[in-house]
Amino acid sequence: MQSPERFDADVIAAYGRHVLLRDDAAVILPARPFGRDLDIVCGDRVACQRDAHGEVLATAVHKRSSVLLRSNARARSEPIVANLTMAAVVIAAVPRPDPFMIDRYLCAAASAGLASLLIVNKADLPLRDEDEAALAELAALGWQVHRVSALAGTGLPTLATALSGHTSVLLGQSGVGKSSLIRQLAVDGQDAVTGELMRESEGRHTTTASRLYDCIGGGRIIDSPGVRDYAPSVDQLDAASLGFIEVDRIAPGCRFADCKHRQEPGCAVTAAVADGRMSARRYESYRRLRRLYEELLGQRAPGTRGNGNRR
Ligand SMILES: Nc1nc2c(ncn2[C@@H]2O[C@H](COP(=O)(O)OP(=O)(O)O)[C@@H](O)[C@H]2O)c(=O)[nH]1
Ligand SMILES: [Mg+2]
Ligand SMILES: [Zn+2]
Numbered sequence: 106m107q108s109p110e111r112f113d114a115d116v117i118a119a120y121g122r123h124v125l126l127r128d129d130a131a132v133i134l135p136a137r138p139f140g141r142d143l144d145i146v147c148g149d150r151v152a153c154q155r156d157a158h159g160e161v162l163a164t165a166v167h168k169r170s171s172v173l174l175r176s177n178a179r180a181r182s183e184p185i186v187a188n189l190t191m192a193a194v195v196i197a198a199v200p201r202p203d204p205f206m207i208d209r210y211l212c213a214a215a216s217a218g219l220a221s222l223l224i225v226n227k228a229d230l231p232l233r234d235e236d237e238a239a240l241a242e243l244a245a246l247g248w249q250v251h252r253v254s255a256l257a258g259t260g261l262p263t264l265a266t267a268l269s270g271h272t273s274v275l276l277g278q279s280g281v282g283k284s285s286l287i288r289q290l291a292v293d294g295q296d297a298v299t300g301e302l303m304r305e306s307e308g309r310h311t312t313t314a315s316r317l318y319d320c321i322g323g324g325r326i327i328d329s330p331g332v333r334d335y336a337p338s339v340d341q342l343d344a345a346s347l348g349f350i351e352v353d354r355i356a357p358g359c360r361f362a363d364c365k366h367r368q369e370p371g372c373a374v375t376a377a378v379a380d381g382r383m384s385a386r387r388y389e390s391y392r393r394l395r396r397l398y399e400e401l402l403g404q405r406a407p408g409t410r411g412n413g414n415r416r
Contacts, residue, residue, distance in 0.1 A: 109156060109157075111152065113150060113151065113167070115148075116149040117317040123136075124145050143163065147185075152167065171219060173214070173219070175213075175337065190273070193274065195286065196277060197280075200278050208390040210277075212342065222250075222267060223240065224275075225250060226254065226285070238386075255289050261290060269322040272324060274329055275326065275328055279333070283328055285297075290326055297328055352383075355383065358376075
C-alpha cells in the first residue's frame with residue numbers, strides 16, 4: 106500500500122472543523138483537523154497528510170513560538186492566533202475608541218511576549234481630545250503611534266516598514282478599518298472583507314475567522330474579526346503587573362512583594378499615581394483589569410484549571 110503523502114503547512118485561516126492551509130510552495134489547500142482534540146488557530150504550523158481520497162488532514166500542531174490567548178465565557182483560555190511577534194492595536198475616531206480596551210490588548214500582547222504598536226486609522230477624521238491625550242501617554246511610555254488612512258492611502262509605507270520582519274495581528278473594534286488596512290498592506294489582501302459585508306455577516310451570526318496574509322513590505326499580517334469585549338487570559342497575564350509595563354517598572358519599590366497596588370500600605374505604584382509619575386487613566390485601567398482578572402479567576406469552579414497551559 107502506498108504511504109500517505111506527508112508535509113508541513115501554515116494555517117492561514119481556521120473555522121472550527123475547517124482550516125485553510127498554505128504549503129511551502131504557497132499552494133492554498135482546504136483541510137480538516139484530524140481528531141477532536143486538535144485546537145488549530147490561524148498562524149499555526151501543522152503536520153499534514155493527504156489521504157487516499159486526496160483529502161488533506163492536519164494531524165498535529167507544531168510547537169508555537171507564541172500564542173495570543175483570550176478568556177472565553179467560562180473564563181477558560183482559548184488561543185486566538187499563534188506564532189506571531191507583534192500586536193498592532195488599531196483605533197479610529199469612529200467607532201469611538203475605548204482606552205480601557207486598548208490597554209487590555211497592549212497588556213495581553215506584553216504578557217504573550219509580543220511587541221506592540223498603535224495604528225490610528227481614518228486619519229482623515231479627527232480624534233477627540235481625550236483620545237489624543239491617551240495616545241500621548243502611550244507614546245510617552247514608548248509605543249509607536251502610526252497615523253494612517255486606509256482610504257486615502259496616507260501613512261501606509263511607513264507602517265509597512267514597521268510591520269516588515271514581523272508576523273503581526275491587527276486587533277481592534279469592528280469598524281476601525283482593519284480589513285481595509287489589510288487590503289492596502291497585504292500583497293494578497295484583495296479578498297479581505299470590509300465594511301457592510303462584514304456587518305451583514307455578523308448579523309447572520311456567521312463566524313468571521315482570522316486570516317493571515319503576506320505584507321507588502323515583508324512579514325505577515327493577520328486580520329482578526331473585531332472582538333466586542335476582549336478579555337485577556339488569566340493564564341497568560343502576568344499576575345503581578347497584569348502586563349502594565351510601568352507597573353512592572355515601579356512595583357519593585359512596593360513594600361510587599363505580592364502587592365496588588367490597590368490600598369496596600371507602602372505601595373510604590375499608588376505613590377507614583379499620586380505624584381503624577383504614572384498616568385491616573387492608566388492606573389484606572391489597571392484597576393479595572395485587576396477586577397476583571399479576579400472575576401475571571403472566581404468564575405472557575407474550584408479544582409478546575411484553565412487550559413491555557415496545556416501545551
Ligand atoms: N473615513 C475613513 N473610513 C475608513 C478608513 N478606512 C476604513 N474606513 C471605513 O470604515 C469602515 C469599516 O472598515 P473595515 O475595514 O470593515 O473595518 P474592520 O471591521 O476593522 O475590519 C468601512 O466602511 C471603511 O470604508 C479611512 O481611512 N477613513
Ligand atoms: Mg474586518
Ligand atoms: Zn504596590
